[in-house]
Amino acid sequence: MKSVFLIPLLFLTIFAFGQKPNLKIKYSEQLAVFVFIQNLSENHSENVFKTAFQKSKYNTDEYRNKISKFDKLAIDYSYPFEEFPYGSKIPMQTRDVLKKNLIETDHLIDFKLRSIGIVPIKTLNDLTELISEFTPIYNELIYDPNKEKFEKQVIEITDYANDHQIEEYFQTGLSFYHSSWDQSIPFQIAFYPLPDSDYFTAQAFCNNFVSAIQTNLKDYKDLLSVMMHEIFHIIYNEQSLELKIEIDQSFKENKSKCSNYAYQLLNELLATALGNGYVYEKLEGKLDQNDWYYHQYIDLMARKIYPLVKEYITEKKSMDKNFIDRYIKLYETNFPNWINELDNIMTYRYVISENENDFNIINQLFRYRSGAEYETQITERSIEKMQKTPLTKVIIVSKNNIEKLKLIKSKFKELTNWKFNSDQDFTYKILLSDKSQLIIINTRKKDLKTLIQSIK
Incomplete structure (x- = not known):
């Protein structure tokens, strides 16, 4: 041996x-x-x-x-x-x-x-x-x-x-x-x-x-x-169940429309501010002038929140509701449009499509993902399962269009007054009450990539 x-x-x-x-x-x-x-x-x-x-x-x-x-x-x-x-x-x-x-x-x-x-x-x-x-x-x-x-x-x-x-x-x-x-x-x-x-x-x-x-x-x-x-x-993963519930409630109770997507960013953001920010500064004697993280949303927000993180460390305080509220305010004040940018919100996605190749197209367009779920049936049950998550909700309709679109409309109260033409290609995006974005894509003649790139 x-x-x-x-x-x-x-x-x-x-x-x-x-x-x-x-x-x-x-x-x-x-x-x-x-x-x-x-x-x-x-x-x-x-x-x-x-x-x-x-x-x-x-x-x-x-x-x-x-x-x-x-x-x-x-x-x-x-x-x-x-x-x-x-x-x-x-x-x-x-x-x-x-x-x-x-x-x-x-x-x-x-x-x-x-x-x-x-x-x-x-x-x-x-x-x-x-x-x-x-x-x-x-x-x-x-x-x-x-x-x-x-x-x-x-x-x-x-x-x-x-x-x-x-x-x-x-x-x-x-x-x-x-x-x-x-x-x-x-x-x-x-x-x-x-x-x-x-x-x-x-x-x-x-x-x-x-x-x-x-x-x-x-x-x-x-x-x-x-x-x-x-x-x-x-x-972060080893925080107690009680604390995880308190943190979750603090984000949900915050009135800002940005609170959900600020929450999605939290884990990676804090690890970056602490590791690439605080620890690096301690080891080197100054902050790193290069990118702290290769994904721009995490990199930019980590730098914005770093003074707050350092304040809590210096004062030997643990993250609390006040920390969360101040963080959300920083997010909303500095980057209010992030909740509409696909490169950001598609990092956290739940996609329903009856064409499995659609998942490959989405993965190619949005390679970076922190949380992703995929479902191949547009049914009442699958939509209800999707609704239980805070992720960006994407439903791609390519078969039985009028029937599926009517089902989707019936499942979201925010769509009560929504009007659609099932015979035409279209995309529709709306912020739901849970502060996640719902994106509906109706495909008839145009390819999915073209339709996604048209979303505003």
Whole structure:
């Protein structure tokens, strides 16, 4: 068996009586191999892992069939936390739990024992076998050529995190969000190398942060501020049910017509203001002059709300109704028309269409999405299900037009006086009482893309 250099775990200093979170940094070979196989999929975009594999001696029918087998493994199951307000808590994803178990175990046998019951045993055995088969390939193509640089990087990141007491920002997040964390549960941080790249990746789930880091990375403030950004999502997610309900009510009771879309932006916005704003400023000594986030609405609003966030942190206050009301006022005052801009409101969408290709067109037009649901039947039940969400509501009618349009009109009180011609192509947009936009698209001769682009 190939010997593997294990990166020493990072045990960050804790407050007396164990009050400060315990963050651990490690390299997880098992996770790295899982991600490696995942990136080899035909459905995955071009990337450094796929390029290295395609140029190698392993690019054969035998291994391509194994990659195809991996793609077909049923490892994605989900369940929502239905007692929480819609969208306020991330649904549980079995893929994330499996990755968590890969990080927290050092042997595939232990991984399999810990993961029994998450997916069917046949699926789990197949997954374990594939990870085992691709481990030497991953090491030969990716890890070993970059081993020296990567292991040096992880030691440097560990030192940097210790020197800058990065765990204190975890505590800052707990205080600001008025959230909770069991201090006996460490937060596991797993890195793996990303050669021939000029960027790093970042993802957080459960009690884990995962990042592929480019092998030429020298400055770690960006990495650690983005790491904390992702961790702040977890802290927000762990707010109590009672607090989630209070926050939800505060947004719904606010009189501003912008309150719903301000709420949709909240999670990503706060993580950006805290991680890319506050943490970066602490590490660098000044705010980042580059984009804080690649989506303009989050980037612009994060900068507007940053003084308020910093005020609350400085005064050791947790987000409350006053914070929410001031945030909504900032949104409404600075960007009043955002609730009409498709690039913004289509980030949070619920689409009903009886033509499944319509979903592909919408995904192509609006690639960035924070929350999306799709339904293939225009029925009383599907519309009622849509109405229970705060998302932008899009109904595309292409069959039995007059019948479907009459049904839609009957289900929304805001459409009582609405008049339509079912024989003509048209779009209609209206702000509903829940402050979400309803968009009705009637297609006869024109293509969907043209109709969407005509919406004002």
